[in-house]
Amino acid sequence: MTDHSPLWEVFVRARRGLSHTHVGSLHAPDAELALRNARDLYTRRQEGVSIWVVPAGAITASSPDEKDAFFDPAADKVYRHPTFYEVPDGVAHL
Amino acid sequence: MYGNDFSAPDGATDEAPGGLLGEVEAAEAELRAAAARGRRGGPAPDEDLAAYFAEVVDAEQKIEPRDWMPDAYRRTLIRQIAQHAHSEIIGMQPEGNWISRAPSLKRKAILLAKVQDEAGHGLYLYAAAETLGISRDELVQLLLDGRQKYSSIFNYPTLSWADVGAIGWLVDGAAIVNQVPLCRCSYGPYARAMIRVCKEESFHQRQGYEILHTLAHGTPAQQAMAQDAVDRWWYPSLAMFGPPDGDSTHSAQSMAWKIKRFSNDDLRQRFVDMCVQQAEILGLRIPDADLRWNDERQAYDYTQPDYDELMQVISGDGPCNRERMAHRRAAHADGSWVREAAAAYAAKRAEQREKVAA
Ligand SMILES: [Fe+2]
Numbered sequence: 361m362t363d364h365s366p367l368w369e370v371f372v373r374a375r376r377g378l379s380h381t382h383v384g385s386l387h388a389p390d391a392e393l394a395l396r397n398a399r400d401l402y403t404r405r406q407e408g409v410s411i412w413v414v415p416a417g418a419i420t421a422s423s424p425d426e427k428d429a430f431f432d433p434a435a436d437k438v439y440r441h442p443t444f445y446e447v448p449d450g451v452a453h454l
Numbered sequence: 455m456y457g458n459d460f461s462a463p464d465g466a467t468d469e470a471p472g473g474l475l476g477e478v479e480a481a482e483a484e485l486r487a488a489a490a491r492g493r494r495g496g497p498a499p500d501e502d503l504a505a506y507f508a509e510v511v512d513a514e515q516k517i518e519p520r521d522w523m524p525d526a527y528r529r530t531l532i533r534q535i536a537q538h539a540h541s542e543i544i545g546m547q548p549e550g551n552w553i554s555r556a557p558s559l560k561r562k563a564i565l566l567a568k569v570q571d572e573a574g575h576g577l578y579l580y581a582a583a584e585t586l587g588i589s590r591d592e593l594v595q596l597l598l599d600g601r602q603k604y605s606s607i608f609n610y611p612t613l614s615w616a617d618v619g620a621i622g623w624l625v626d627g628a629a630i631v632n633q634v635p636l637c638r639c640s641y642g643p644y645a646r647a648m649i650r651v652c653k654e655e656s657f658h659q660r661q662g663y664e665i666l667h668t669l670a671h672g673t674p675a676q677q678a679m680a681q682d683a684v685d686r687w688w689y690p691s692l693a694m695f696g697p698p699d700g701d702s703t704h705s706a707q708s709m710a711w712k713i714k715r716f717s718n719d720d721l722r723q724r725f726v727d728m729c730v731q732q733a734e735i736l737g738l739r740i741p742d743a744d745l746r747w748n749d750e751r752q753a754y755d756y757t758q759p760d761y762d763e764l765m766q767v768i769s770g771d772g773p774c775n776r777e778r779m780a781h782r783r784a785a786h787a788d789g790s791w792v793r794e795a796a797a798a799y800a801a802k803r804a805e806q807r808e809k810v811a812a
């Protein structure tokens with residue numbers, strides 16, 4: 361099954377205006393069937409208005425061992441947040 | 455929308471499933487809140503991984519597929535999620551037996567949708583198990599070879615249409631009581647799959663209750679059929695919660711890992727307490743002469759199921775074990791041409807696309 365029916369990750373947009381959200385995965389021989397299977401499996405109760413299927417093997421994920429310092433560069437840059445700045449009393453619309 | 459497709463007769467089931475559904479929603483909210491609280495990043499390079507794992511679990515945070523986890527935690531989860539998935543798949547058989555003989559088109563459509571949901575539950579769960587690094591092929595093979603179990607309840611036969619009602623009310627009801635706490639399981643993919651499953655289960659329980667309610671208020675023959683179904687399914691349903699706490703081998707560790715939240719006996723008690731009032735409204739008798747309210751414990755005293763029988767069914771000697779496995783193996787073998795055809799078609803289309811591109 362794994363040989364000719366690879367794994368696909370499924371993303372569903374619940375309603376217009378929302379982003380696609382990962383809901384799970386499934387096996388299918390090609391993208392077209394993956395879409396149909398995803399419809400039958402993840403939207404039996406009208407949970408979505410749009411579906412994306414992505415071959416699981418095509419996803420490159422960050423930080424396999426979660427041990428490296430991949431996200432560290434952002435850790436010491438608090439000045440990227442508006443809360444870093446002191447606003448003098450009485451200033452409006454800032 | 456989940457579960458609200460049916461008005462509950464006399465408002466009887468509003469209380470319990472409403473309460474359980476409420477808990478599912480609470481679990482979902484908790485999951486979001488825990489995610490929002492965030493946690494510090496991954497472990498420091500020199501940090502003890504086991505301590506880091508324990509800290510994450512203790513903080514009610516989810517373990518995700520790429521996190522480090524103890525081997526035993528991974529093995530326990532693979533076994534539990536796989537057996538759960540197998541149960542959903544085998545569980546289609548007892549009810550599937552009645553699809554062609556459902557008493558009306560409406561009941562047939564409902565039962566089809568219910569059985570289709572169970573297939574879906576199996577697939578959500580297989581997908582969750584696969585995130586732990588085992589393949590779908592291996593999981594399917596473990597079931598077909600009899601090396602992994604499924605819930606013993608599905609080794610009992612469905613002798614009458616009322617059994618479909620009793621399964622929905624009691625078997626799906628017991629499954630919900632078991633599964634609602636799993637929505638808070640420490641392993642993220644399992645917890646999320648369970649939230650999805652539990653929302654769908656509520657419809658299963660209600661449609662079963664409605665079938666029994668209709669029969670129990672029908673002709674004397676229909677009433678007798680409903681009572682007979684409850685008589686046969688009551689104790690096997692109690693046995694679904696597993697052996698009593700004293701004999702339960704994996705419980706303590708699973709509780710520490712927050713895979714499991716309540717003991718077998720606590721869940722069984724909860725199920726009994728829920729059913730008593732629901733049975734009254736059905737006008738059906740729970741087949742237990744010793745069932746009575748215990749004021750001191752604020753719970754019902756009840757007769758335990760026959761655990762020797764449970765062990766016998768688990769070890770392969772229930773009324774339908776052989777039939778269920780033979781059917782599953784045949785269905786898998788009979789479906790191979792479909793899988794092969796789909797793969798051949800996909801290959802042909804890929805080839806055509808390549809030609810066009812070239
Ligand atoms: Fe299910």
Ligand SMILES: [Fe+2]
Pocket residue numbers: 572626629655658
């Ligand atoms: Fe169900």
